[in-house]
Amino acid sequence: MQGLDSLAVRARQYYAAGARFAKWRSPIEIDTAKGRPTELAINANMSDLARYALICQSEGLMPIVEPDVVLAGTHSLAVAVEVNVRVQAELFHAMRKHGVYMAGTTLKPNMVLPGLECPVSYSVEEIARANAFVMEQCLPAALTSVNYLSGGQSLTQALVRLNAIAQHTRHLPWNTSFSWSKALQLPLLELCGEKKALCLQEMGCLYIEELKLASLASLGTLIDDEYTTINEDDNGDHKGV
Template structure:
């Protein structure tokens, strides 16, 4: 397995993956595309300009002590090469906090022909050259998002969609590793729908089993890769709601049935959960220790939503916004350790962040 990698490169990849999947730390996903961050800025009445995007990312990355809780940050391509108003590279700001820069490398979704609007992820063409350029620019890991939907009445996800996603994720992972980047493989199953948690568990198990078989066939070095899956939850429109202990049980059981212990870490996406839900559910999983992998977080909206509201595009709000970001990062750090006690009366952190058919 992974015989194409030289020993020194394999060791470097494994070391980086372990650093990212460190106890008490997780990933800040700040890889929103220009279009997606416009939606975020529209909500706080901030114009979507390059200067404002740089100002916001500068706020995130200059949060003192963020590196105590965050081991890596996923960037959009613009941000990897961006500088703040003072001329300092964004990657330098991350390095100052001991945070490893990463990069989103996929090119979005297209419809798979012959399916009921099921999606494939594009971006393999030219990926090797881009990964080499990203490595030279300071990135040390990458992320590729595949998207699957549950719709039992219409046979979704189809095996065609599952196999398409698994194949693309595996090819992407190999290309990344050949160019020195740790791949995060993200087979996201959207929470849209009225299905129960048992259905989500069955589908997630099938998807992950297919994915790791494909990764084995392609020769992906598991020790130098990370998984970014959805938690196993009911569909957002399901009348039967589940508590954190039930979500943790089904999620951990699914991982134990499918994910090889050679993989160093599983970094969950929040999938539209509120900030508080994402922390509480992660905590419940880590309260079930021991696990063969680090169970951590790679959150975007579930780390940034309250921070964005606190900032509102105003320089005088930066200090308050940084405090909010640091508080959510610390909460998720504690959840990764199974020691999170909950956020009490913080209503903002309990607001649902769900978006139907989420794209970014």
């Protein structure tokens, strides 16, 4: 694959320049009508992730592996669970086969969620249990943490769902955390839109507030009145369309 060509040389250069980690994202689409994802797509993408991780480690970089089952689609939560188990099981099989050091790897997966246009409604508790199930089925004990991407969720959705997942996985050996960009950035952009100015000081204060809430959610200690300041009416449930 083109991205793997000369990766070792580039990783060596990046390390010399001061880099200490790298990230590779492999998006996977669910479309049951078209038979997606195929086994070939899963195997090829997860093999590439494993090869990338091994190359990074061989050059001193900590690899962030990001298998991303995207939210687009009409698939149910059950289908999302089935596909995520297939994807993550193949990822860790490939990583073991290639000799990747699991404890020296950071996992950045999607939350296990129904498709955005799924007509069936699910509670945040059902979503949390689905994520806990996938962890139990797939993750090696040597892995230290699960750092969820936001994947198109609003900040409130991501917060409430992460909080519920953390509460449902306290008995498991993996730390639950977050690695969000869009979910944290959108409220800042909306603030600028409301003010019609680049209000850096207010943006900084809001960003710190967001990170505090995300930290609480990752511990499963977020409570309702702590996230109402985000100004969204969302309890984390998936509302069928």
